[in-house]
Ligand code: SF4
């Protein structure tokens with residue numbers, strides 16, 4: 001690492017409040033109480049992303065009334081984030097009504113979007129409806145982004161959407177995939193975010209589910225993932241935008257193992273799936289995470305709270321009944337491994353996370 005541990009430690013201390021503030025779209029596989037309810041309102045999309053996790057889902061969608069009931073249930077969890085995603089959520093005609101209804105409760109109302117459909121008018125409408133923050137996906141520059149997202153002009157349209165959101169007073173962050181295909185694009189994306197004054201980039205490890213299974217060779221190996229951690233720590237010193245790895249809970253274990261967060265103990269829970277994060281697919285299926293298609297129940301048949309309290313998958317995740325290396329790891333409680341990745345690779349959501357280089361260091 002070019003940057004010394006001491007320098008990073010002092011940087012992390014200096015920026016502690018903003019780094020650990022609960023002000024992003026998504027909990028970031030970290031931990032913010034009381035958590036996040038994510039509703040994928042539609043599987044419809046105007047892009048054809050290589051990695052799409054939802055492409056194989058059934059086409060039926062919850063009705064507006066069922067959506068309202070879901071929102072009411074989510075609000076009972078407390079000041080959760082209520083996140084709208086898809087597919088592309090703006091393709092749902094009643095999206096503004098849904099946002100407005102969600103924002104009438106004491107929740108943070110946020111949205112993950114590909115950004116391409118956001119004009120100034122759309123951004124203002126979103127703001128008026130009560131949206132607080134938007135995360136826009138950027139996976140590369142110009143044609144590199146277009147290739148990844150499967151549609152020419154996607155980059156230009158996403159940047160227009162991003163600027164429109166900022167102009168309308170919405171807080172904006174980036175979601176960027178981290179794969180072997182676009183790894184070289186990361187410095188440019190980080191530079192762009194910094195120039196635009198954005199305050200968060202969620203750097204998302206590719207979980208090979210849905211269409212992503214076809215590009216599983218693009219997933220970083222454990223050694224490449226460690227290099228990625230080093231890369232972002234080096235970059236972090238140069239930029240104000242907070243670089244946050246997602247689907248990668250061992251980053252927090254890595255910070256600990258490197259002695260970078262000694263002396264203060266943020267509330268790391270690592271993988272939040274089924275603990276503080278609950279995902280609802282367009283057809284109402286409830287799962288612990290967007291990338292973990294283990295059905296706990298369906299909103300059409302039971303209330304969200306009953307599903308969360310009663311389903312075996314949520315109980316096992318809350319209890320961290322993990323197997324393999326994760327079971328005996330000293331970082332089990334603060335990392336727990338990515339349960340989606342474990343499932344994607346082994347078919348067992350409680351299995352050890354296969355992309356971890358901290359095993360030896362981590363074992364008791
Ligand atoms: S399963 Fe993976 S992507 Fe989902 S919350 Fe856990 S670490 Fe994040």
Ligand code: SF4
Pocket residue numbers: 249250253325326327329330331332335336337338352353355356357358359362
């Ligand atoms: S062994 Fe599992 S719990 Fe431990 S650091 Fe690795 S992924 Fe996290």
